[in-house]
Amino acid sequence: MFIYKVGVVGAGAMGAQIAQVVTFAGLPVVLTDVSDAVARRGVETVRAIYQGRVDRGKMTAEQREEKMLLVTAAGSLAALRDVDLVIEAAPEDLKLKQDVFRALDGVCSPGAILASNTSALSISALGVATKRPGKVLGLHFFNPAYAMPLVEVIPGLATEQQTVDDAVGFAESLRKAPIVVKECAGFLVNRLLMPYLNEAVLCLQEGASSLKAIDQDMVAFGMPMGPFTLLDTIGNDISLEVARILHRSYGPRMAPAALLEAMVKAGRLGVKSGRGFYEYGGAKDQELEGLIQKAGQAAGPRGTRWAPSRLLMAMMNEGVLALQEGVASARDIDLAMVAGTGFPSDKEGPLHYADRIGIDHVLQELEESARSLGMRFWPAPMLRRMVDAGFTGRSAGRGFFTY
Numbered sequence: 001m002f003i004y005k006v007g008v009v010g011a012g013a014m015g016a017q018i019a020q021v022v023t024f025a026g027l028p029v030v031l032t033d034v035s036d037a038v039a040r041r042g043v044e045t046v047r048a049i050y051q052g053r054v055d056r057g058k059m060t061a062e063q064r065e066e067k068m069l070l071v072t073a074a075g076s077l078a079a080l081r082d083v084d085l086v087i088e089a090a091p092e093d094l095k096l097k098q099d100v101f102r103a104l105d106g107v108c109s110p111g112a113i114l115a116s117n118t119s120a121l122s123i124s125a126l127g128v129a130t131k132r133p134g135k136v137l138g139l140h141f142f143n144p145a146y147a148m149p150l151v152e153v154i155p156g157l158a159t160e161q162q163t164v165d166d167a168v169g170f171a172e173s174l175r176k177a178p179i180v181v182k183e184c185a186g187f188l189v190n191r192l193l194m195p196y197l198n199e200a201v202l203c204l205q206e207g208a209s210s211l212k213a214i215d216q217d218m219v220a221f222g223m224p225m226g227p228f229t230l231l232d233t234i235g236n237d238i239s240l241e242v243a244r245i246l247h248r249s250y251g252p253r254m255a256p257a258a259l260l261e262a263m264v265k266a267g268r269l270g271v272k273s274g275r276g277f278y279e280y281g282g283a284k285d286q287e288l289e290g291l292i293q294k295a296g297q298a299a300g301p302r303g304t305r306w307a308p309s310r311l312l313m314a315m316m317n318e319g320v321l322a323l324q325e326g327v328a329s330a331r332d333i334d335l336a337m338v339a340g341t342g343f344p345s346d347k348e349g350p351l352h353y354a355d356r357i358g359i360d361h362v363l364q365e366l367e368e369s370a371r372s373l374g375m376r377f378w379p380a381p382m383l384r385r386m387v388d389a390g391f392t393g394r395s396a397g398r399g400f401f402t403y
């Protein structure tokens, strides 16, 4: 199916970015929100993104105006009557999204695909709110959508293969890198990223190292920014919400760090609230020290060791668990983490990295961490099978990949 016209529901941060990406590829978009005025604000965000390109000399003002002709604002879903695909980017609330999908089902033509940009909610649960679950799927863009190449394509339990193929083709036409991910909580990228970020918070809470040292060490490893800078950028409230969804689905290994909860309770949400793990404004930060002490005393061990591998082991182990479950192939897991989180491309992703340092070493470190730090590090069973069979990674010529 060829997609000639797109609708976007929710003209906030992601909705506006997605509308820009779609118009950049030359397709018309109707950007809707709860009122005309809010939708028009979204159109202004699209304009601001294009203006950034003009300022950097990447396009002319005339080209910007040509692209802007492709976006229209609307305060009602009724404006989506003739679109071929809708991408919903309303707030992360299942009931609200189900209401939106029910309404879209009534408005859009029967052949239209209904996609959600949800970060962690069930696609299947959105599908059942409609009479066309075969045409509902997840199309998960990353922030900022104009810069991040990855798009997770997530079929729900009832999604037809044709819908998946159409969505992959559409994402490719946007010059993005789509990866099909089996539905699971957090999909692929958030499922692997959250244990990594949560482990950073646990390290801080346990007094293993300082905020700045942890950030610096992860940047030295090759990450585009440290975990606390990333948490502050995402918003601690959003991360906590994702962590809770993962915890509900995967159990104790994903329990959110007490300090993350305390940060949200204290209103330290990150860049958007002026302070998070870092203080944005220059004042000396005594409150954070107090929160760390309190969370550390209330939960878990103190004075544990710090090493970047603590964060990497948490991510790699979750990657192996996802691989075992068939959520994605080893290649796609690595591609997703490089394209979606900036995992250093010279290390080719967490599973290539595991092959490089040796699967036997990964297994040993996870076993030791499970003993000393907590059962969240219990090694994925596949690792032991690999070691027993001599699939120990690059030096053996075979591991997750063949060399």
Ligand SMILES: NC(=O)c1ccc[n+]([C@@H]2O[C@H](COP(=O)([O-])OP(=O)(O)OC[C@H]3O[C@@H](n4cnc5c(N)ncnc54)[C@H](O)[C@@H]3O)[C@@H](O)[C@H]2O)c1
Pocket (backbone or CB within 6 Å): 009, 010, 011, 012, 013, 014, 015, 032, 033, 034, 038, 088, 089, 090, 091, 092, 093, 096, 100, 117, 118, 119, 120, 141, 142, 143, 234
């Ligand atoms: N912000 C991110 O980094 C990010 C990244 C990937 C995915 N997501 C997901 O994208 C979605 C949107 O996130 P966001 O950060 O853009 O949120 P946002 O709060 O910036 O925007 C949400 C928009 O939806 C509008 N809205 C509320 N109720 C509506 C309704 N009933 N109908 C239509 N519009 C409605 C709001 O007015 C607002 O403009 C969420 O599901 C989120 O999980 C966010």
